[in-house]
Amino acid sequence: MTIPAAREAVLRQTADTLLTARRTASPISDLPVALHPATEAEAFAVQDVMAEAYRPVAGYKVGARSPEHEPFFAPMPAAWMGENGALFRGENHRLRGVEAEICFRIGTALPPRALPYTRDEVVAAIGSCHPAIEILESAYNDPTSVSRECMLADLQMHGGFVAGPAVPNWQTIDWSQEQVTLSADGAVRVENTGSNPGGSDLIRLLVYLANEGATRTGGLKHGDWITTGSWTGVTWTSHGTEVVANFSHAGRVSLQFASEKL
Template identity: 55%
Template sequence: MSQNTLTAERESHLRSLADLLLDARRTGKTIDALPDHLVPSSMEEAYFVQDEMMAAYGDVGGYKVGAASPDAEPFFAPMPLIWMAASGSTLINPMHRLRILEGEIAFHFAKDLPARAERYTNEEIAAAISSAHVIIEVLESAYTEPGKHPRLAVSADMQFHGAFVHGPAIENWQSVDWAQESVELVVDGVIRVERTGSNPGGTDLMRLLSWVVNEGAKRTGGIRAGQWITTGSWTGNTPTTPGAEAAVRFTSSGSVKLSFAS
């Protein structure tokens, strides 16, 4: 990740984009199109917008990380603490418009991992983790039709994040063979997705955690006790509807469920 190389004029444009995205998410008046000068041209610019938005949402509850392939450089975004809930919750916020679901594995940290010059080893990272959990990430967007916008514009919008719902702690998570782990996503009693070892970023989840803890620290300042890192979708993107009830179930890792208000 590069250090900030943005000009004052460019930062001003990107702050204008952050304001537009925040307003769209708060009011539900979504964005049909962006003027060209507000479209981010790099991940550095997208991250700048994410961080401007996050400042408006308050405390950081954690980070979502993913990668296009097991060898690709990961990308990540902050998750507001106020958008987090426990399994069984009913999501009533009117911001839930798209209601797109992803089943993931997330890790909760019990110890701080402050930024430092020396890389944290996998063993040090594992020792800082209190528990692992099955979670549902709800995807939402400030854009009327996110698929019609440039990828970096969507990344800037909190990387599509809308909510985080976690299940109970996974027993003996350190012994889970993620490559053999299967998952199903169920909506209103119907299995919509069934897959095995299906995280696009790979089933070496420690690689993704290490990237946020180490390379990501240039931006985050380090991971703090009580924060989460969720490590990418195993189920793809599944849209639902008002009033829907959904669950994600992993073979040996447990399950999580949520519902949407009608």
């Protein structure tokens, strides 16, 4: 979808407003009405402007509202990524929302091309599979109170990412039967089985990203991280909390938020 130049200028103002709110840790209640993205395409255009400001991008979060819905995705800045067990601190970790996810790392680049990549080609390009935790943050005081398009524009609430160890023989895992727990300071907050809203076919999401998503990503690059949607919904935590996601076959990953004193 082509966005008229005049509308592009408005959407750049939208991106500037969201970037300022995030960078200064001064959340807003909502965007001015004149700056609201009217469609998903406009929301994604705002994401792309924000991605330029946060470069380099080291991967993408991709998901779908159901197994039948078309996927959607947002960029993940490299600066917001941490090692397994990392400590996250600072004013930009205000909401401290977390989700347990399954992610993949691209081993062989998939540059844009006219002929769509097949499922087998995408699978062959995957270097490894990992358990992951995504941190959710926002430019909004309460991101659940704004429109879906406004939420999508704000990098789909992305605020950080940690991956655990690579999963051996991940191709043998039946994701429809995979169990997961999400714990905060040792207390299990969520326990689910086969609970990704986009369904158990996680590769479908990567095929979409490699093909239809290539116009925005410029193609998937060697080393890109692709995380494929929440298995636990959003769990809101607090200062000093240690978060652990544990999958029955895909393994364990953790992170910690700094205490207020740090």
